[in-house]
Amino acid sequence: xxxxxxxxxxxxxxxxxxxxxxxxxxxxxxxxxxxxxxxxxxxxxxxxxxxxxxxxxxxxxxxxxxxxxxxxxxxxxxxxxxxxxxxxxxxxxxxxxxxxxxxxxxxxxxxxxxxxxxxxxxxxxxxxxxxxxxxxxxxxxxxxxxxxxxxxxxxxxxxxxxxxxxxxxxxxxxxxxxxxxxxxxxxxxxxxxxxxxxxxxxxxxxxxxxxxxxxxxxxxxxxxxxxxxxxxxxxxxxxxxxxxxxxxxxxxxxxxxxxxxxxxxxxxxxxxxxxxxxxxxxxxxxxxxxxxxxxxxxxxxxxxxxxxxxxxxxxxxxxxxxxxxxxxxxxxxxxx
Amino acid sequence: xxxxxxxxxxxxxxxxxxxxxxxxxxxxxxxxxxxxxxxxxxxxxxxxxxxxxxxxxxxxxxxxxxxxxxxxxxxxxxxxxxxxxxxxxxxxxxxxxxxxxxxxxxxxxxxxxxxxxxxxxxxxxxxxxxxxxxxxxxxxxxxxxxxxxxxxxxxxxxxxxxxxxxxxxxxxxxxxxxxxxxxxxxxxxxxxxxxxxxxxxxxxxxxxxxxxxxxxxxxxxxxxxxxxxxxxxxxxxxxxxxxxxxxxxxxxxxxxxxxxxxxxxxxxxxxxxxxxxxxxxxxxxxxxxxxxxxxxxxxxxxx
Numbered sequence: 001x002x003x004x005x006x007x008x009x010x011x012x013x014x015x016x017x018x019x020x021x022x023x024x025x026x027x028x029x030x031x032x033x034x035x036x037x038x039x040x041x042x043x044x045x046x047x048x049x050x051x052x053x054x055x056x057x058x059x060x061x062x063x064x065x066x067x068x069x070x071x072x073x074x075x076x077x078x079x080x081x082x083x084x085x086x087x088x089x090x091x092x093x094x095x096x097x098x099x100x101x102x103x104x105x106x107x108x109x110x111x112x113x114x115x116x117x118x119x120x121x122x123x124x125x126x127x128x129x130x131x132x133x134x135x136x137x138x139x140x141x142x143x144x145x146x147x148x149x150x151x152x153x154x155x156x157x158x159x160x161x162x163x164x165x166x167x168x169x170x171x172x173x174x175x176x177x178x179x180x181x182x183x184x185x186x187x188x189x190x191x192x193x194x195x196x197x198x199x200x201x202x203x204x205x206x207x208x209x210x211x212x213x214x215x216x217x218x219x220x221x222x223x224x225x226x227x228x229x230x231x232x233x234x235x236x237x238x239x240x241x242x243x244x245x246x247x248x249x250x251x252x253x254x255x256x257x258x259x260x261x262x263x264x265x266x267x268x269x270x271x272x273x274x275x276x277x278x279x280x281x282x283x284x285x286x287x288x289x290x291x292x293x294x295x296x297x298x299x300x301x302x303x304x305x306x307x308x309x310x311x312x313x314x315x316x317x318x319x320x321x322x323x324x325x326x327x328x329x330x331x332x333x334x335x336x
Numbered sequence: 337x338x339x340x341x342x343x344x345x346x347x348x349x350x351x352x353x354x355x356x357x358x359x360x361x362x363x364x365x366x367x368x369x370x371x372x373x374x375x376x377x378x379x380x381x382x383x384x385x386x387x388x389x390x391x392x393x394x395x396x397x398x399x400x401x402x403x404x405x406x407x408x409x410x411x412x413x414x415x416x417x418x419x420x421x422x423x424x425x426x427x428x429x430x431x432x433x434x435x436x437x438x439x440x441x442x443x444x445x446x447x448x449x450x451x452x453x454x455x456x457x458x459x460x461x462x463x464x465x466x467x468x469x470x471x472x473x474x475x476x477x478x479x480x481x482x483x484x485x486x487x488x489x490x491x492x493x494x495x496x497x498x499x500x501x502x503x504x505x506x507x508x509x510x511x512x513x514x515x516x517x518x519x520x521x522x523x524x525x526x527x528x529x530x531x532x533x534x535x536x537x538x539x540x541x542x543x544x545x546x547x548x549x550x551x552x553x554x555x556x557x558x559x560x561x562x563x564x565x566x567x568x569x570x571x572x573x574x575x576x577x578x579x580x581x582x583x584x585x586x587x588x589x590x591x592x593x594x595x596x597x598x599x600x601x602x603x604x605x606x607x608x609x610x611x612x613x614x615x616x617x618x619x620x621x622x623x624x625x626x627x628x629x630x631x632x633x634x635x636x637x638x639x
Contacts, residue, residue, distance in 0.1 A: 059443055121624040128371050128443055129578075129623060136571055136616040147609055250567075254451060261444065293455040300448030305433050308441045 013179065014172075021171035033171075035283050037239055040174035041232045042275030046259040047185050047268055048228025053257070054266035055189055056221045057201030058123060059131045062138025063229050064252035068245070069114045069141060070107035070230025071237040072151055078103030078238070079159040082166070100168040104177070104234040111230025112223045114141075119222035124215050130222075138253055145245040156244030164241025174235055181228050186268055188224070197221055201266070251293060255282070258296050261303055264310030269317035338481030343604045344597065349488040349557065351596020352495035356550035357573035358580070358588035359502060360423075360543030366519040366583035367539055368435070373446040374426055375547060376570015377453035378419050382548025383468075383561045384461060386415035390469040408471045412494075415552055416545035423544025424537050432533075450566075457563035465562040468555035491553045498549055499589055502542070506585060511538055519583065568612060572599070575619045581632025590630060 024033055049063050078099055085095045085102075114137075122133040151157045158164040188194050199207040200214050208214050237243045259278045263270025285292050303310065357379050364372045389411045395403050430449050434441045475486045506512040517525040518535045526532050554569065555561045576595040580587025595615060603611040622629065 057440060059440060061447060121620050125623060125627050128439070129627075131373075131443060131447070132371065132571065132574055132578075133616070133619060133623070136575075136619065139568070139571075140613050140616055143609075143612065257444075257447070265440070290455075290459060293451060294459065297448050297450075297452035297455060301430055301445055301452065304437075304441050304445040304448065305430070308434070308437060308444075 014176065017172050017175050017179075021175075024171050034239075035279055037169065037171065037174050037235075038282075039276045039279035040171075040178045041235050041239075042255075042259060042279045043178045043272050044181050044228055044232040044235070044275075045256050046263070046271035046275035046278075047182050048225045048232070049256050050260045050266065050268065050271040051185055051189070051197075051228075052218075052222050052225040054260055054264075054271070055194065055201065056197045056218060058218055058222065059128065060134040060222070060225070060253075061131050061257060062134030062136070062250075062253050063226070063256050064248040064250065065134070065138035065141040066111040066114055066226040066229040067233035067236070067252065068145060068243075068248035070104075070111040070227075070233030071243050071248070072107075072145060072157060072233075073110035073230065074103040074107030074234030075157055075159065075165055075237040075243060076151065077106045078168075078234075079165070096166070096168055097173075100173065100238065104231055107234040107237075108227040108230040111233065112227035115223040115226025116219065119219045119226075123218040123222060135250075135253075138248075138250060142245045142248055145248075152242075154245060156242045156246075158242035165238055165243075167241075168238040169235050177231055177235065181231065182268065182272065185224075185228070189268065193217065193220075198266075254293065254296060258299065261300060261310050264315070267310070267316055270310060273317070339604070341480070341482045343600050345482060345484065345488060347597035347600030348593060349491045349596070350600060351576075351593035352492050353550045353553050353557065353592075354569070354573045354576045354595050355589045355592025356495050356498060356546045356553070357570065358576040358592045359499070359585060360547045361574050362577040362580070362582055362585060362588040363515070363539050363543045365577070367515065367522070367536060368431070368442075369439075370431065370442050370446060371574065372431075372543075373443075373570075374430075374449040374453060375543070376566035376573070377450050377457070378423055378426075378544045378566075379547040379551045379554070379570060379573075380457060380561070380563060380566030381422060381453065381551075382415050382419035382544070383551030383555045383565070384457070385418040385548060386411050386471075386552040386555065387466065387469060387561060389414040390471055395469040395471065403469075403471050403473070411471055412549060412552055415548040419544040419548030419551070420541040423540040423547075427537060427540040432536075454563060454566065461563055463563060465560040467560055468558075471552070472556060487556050491557055494549065494553060498546060502546065502585070505542070511535065515539055572612075572615045575615050575622075578629055579618060579622050581629025584629065584631045587629055587631035 024036060045063070045067065049060065052058050052060055081103060082095070082099045085099045089095050089098065118133055118137050119130070122129045145151055146154050159166070189197075196207065196212045196217055199210070199212055200218060204214055233248075236247075255278055259274035260271050261274070262277055263272070263274035282292070285295075288295075357375065360375050360378070361372060364370060364375070390403070393407050393411065395407075398404070426449055430445050431442060434445050472487055472490055477484055506515060514525065514530045514535045515538065517528070517530055518532055522532055525535075550573075551561075554565070558565075572595055573592065576591035577588045578591070579594060580589070580591030595618065598614050598618060599611050602614040626632075
């Protein structure tokens with residue numbers, strides 16, 4: 001019964017996504033469509049980064065590097081895979097969907113492996129080393145792609161055809177992946193493993209004393225987080241005709257950190273809100289490009305000084321609403 | 337052999353700049369257990385302070401005759417004072433309010449301050465690199481097949497002089513002793529009548545001043561400065577501090593020199609493309625094999 005119900009919910013969601021996607025394609029100007037897609041990608045980035053920075057309390061400031069690994073991995077692999085799939089099932093939307101999703105998964109695995117490589121040595125130690133190592137790693141990855149000639153070096157990777165990368169990324173796929181990743185991260189966060197991760201954040205020594213395998217869990221959370229950034233990178237890559245190393249500068253990592261800090265470190269719904277917020281404000285601030293990072297920096301400092309837990313703290317939106325509702329119900333006098 | 341000697345010379349002069357910056361990281365970490373991400377930006381602003389001071393003192397008027405030495409020292413002192421002021425201000429406005437907050441809060445604040453200074457500098461000074469004023473007229477001479485410039489020698493000598501001065505300050509003066517006390521145990525130091533706030537302020541002032549000296553030397557060495565130079569150089573200096581054993585002053589000097597040498601050797605013998613990458617390779621190796629650093633001591637974490 002459970003399985004049937006879940007399948008029903010999943011297919012209903014898919015149908016709704018598909019319908020909304022069709023409607024968006026016709027009803028909205030391209031500019032708005034782009035923001036809607038970016039918002040979905042941001043949600044994936046924010047929810048993934050929140051797992052390590054918020055829930056586990058280990059600070060990564062180079063996630064743009066993992067996003068780049070995923071983007072380049074998915075783009076390169078997808079371009080090479082497409083002819084093979086087309087020969088098997090014939091060209092068409094089925095072949096595109098298969099190629100796209102396999103490519104995204106390959107990008108995610110590569111990004112996850114990169115996370116393992118970076119996380120394993122630095123996560124044995126206290127969290128602040130991770131910040132430095134990820135910052136350095138993000139830069140090195142960008143420099144490497146800048147010098148990788150089979151990936152187009154500094155001009156960027158545009159696939160083998162002159163038209164650039166195929167535009168696989170659609171509303172349907174972005175939001176299907178976003179929903180899947182949010183559910184995955186949510187289930188992980190509220191599982192026993194998730195509780196252990198939160199224990200590491202609250203007091204690593206105490207967690208270790210309670211026989212929590214702290215290093216292994218930190219590396220696990222970090223790799224998952226890197227892999228989700230890889231998915232977001234793949235979706236990002238197939239949204240435009242090509243990707244350049246410049247797309248994954250340090251600014252991108254900072255955007256992600258702003259997303260999760262505005263909503264509240266450790267809160268999944270907070271990360272979703274933050275991801276959408278950043279996608280929209282980035283567009284609104286387009287004319288203020290050069291002031292953007294100054295404003296973001298000030299925002300970070302002020303939030304830390306005034307309300308370090310962010311808007312929601314580590315609570316979820318549903319908890320906040322429920323608490324509000326309960327308070328009003330139980331004491332109508334106090335509400336006045 | 338002569339190219340090897342050349343690389344060693346260049347590596348030591350670059351490394352002594354890293355060492356000067358690494359000292360600031362290690363001193364602040366020793367006391368507050370905070371990676372002061374804004375330190376690289378203090379270094380950058382120190383370099384700009386020296387730039388503007390030199391222009392204000394009319395470095396252009398001297399031309400071929402060369403800038404008088406006493407004015408070069410004035411430039412150095414002005415830049416160091418300006419950076420010290422900046423460091424103390426950052427501590428007061430951004431770090432002090434979050435000193436007792438959970439560990440992540442000061443870390444994010446530090447990242448925020450670093451970003452803010454970096455981008456404010458891009459707005460104020462434009463992102464374009466600027467040629468550094470010739471505070472020191474370059475004289476080249478050859479020594480056994482090795483090209484030595486007085487600039488490289490001066491960098492090395494000034495850096496060593498400042499480090500010897502710092503060592504004296506830490507070991508002999510009352511404030512220096514108090515710094516060591518606070519770094520060993522802040523609460524105990526406070527109970528012994530040490531004004532910890534004042535000592536933390538002094539630590540930021542001294543560390544920032546050294547970074548500014550590093551900034552001027554960097555400008556002389558690399559000929560141009562830009563608002564983004566603090567990020568990568570700051571990172572390398574931080575790796576130097578970790579390599580030597582973070583919190584350990586002699587370790588920072590040793591680490592800085594080693595990083596400078598490694599970078600120069602990589603650029604000379606492998607490929608200049610990898611000169612920035614080698615630092616992080618070293619960091620990863622040191623974190624895997626000896627996370628406490630070369631001169632660090634293993635201290636179990638206490639509850």
